[in-house]
Amino acid sequence: MGKVNALIVAGGKGKRMNSDKSKQFLNIQEKPLIHHTLEKFSMCSDIDDIYLVLPEDEVRYFEGDILKRYNYSKPIIIVKGGRERQDSVYNGLVSMKDCEVVLIHDGARPFVSDDIIKDGIRYASLYGGSAPGVKVKDTIKVIDEHGFSKATLKRDELVAIQTPQCFKYSTILEGHNYIRENKILVTDDTAALEIIGHKIFIYEGSYDNIKVTTKEDLTIAELIINGR
Structure with a gap:
């Protein structure tokens, strides 16, 4: 079997x-938030190598202030990011060799569990693509261009998708090649497979597996760590 690699995309600028x-x-x-994320994958016995995609102007800072300060048990290969998130993912994918399964993860999700990582690998091996998700807690409305509701979606059919999104390497590379050649913009990597006709298996994620985006999220992150 080829390698099982983690591809961590860390391009957030902190504007919010x-x-x-x-x-x-x-x-x-x-x-640092990114250290918490890297540590989760570094400690997972099923992961071989970690590819970290960073903006070009932040590589030196990461190497000097984080990589030298913390000891990671897995190799961390730094890849320069692209203009859009999907360009950064593509740069990471084409940097890999002898990879069988790849897990694409948001650098700003520091609370991914070992179970979520291992389940993702297992389901990607079985189905070609998998992603963790949680049931939405709120009622979701569809609104028109004027801000008025026009439909209410069935909550029991809705899932909020998280990362890592896990794939057979050859399959996700095919999807990214397709959207790249056809100039299609996607919001996540599962969409790159859905566009070429692949279904994604959704397995159970965790409400703790948050993406840190706002100041409020930092407060929640502190609470999650304290709770653990």
């Missing part, structure tokens, strides 16, 4: 945090 520092470098309990 009102911070000059990119959000992946903001601290949660005195350690």
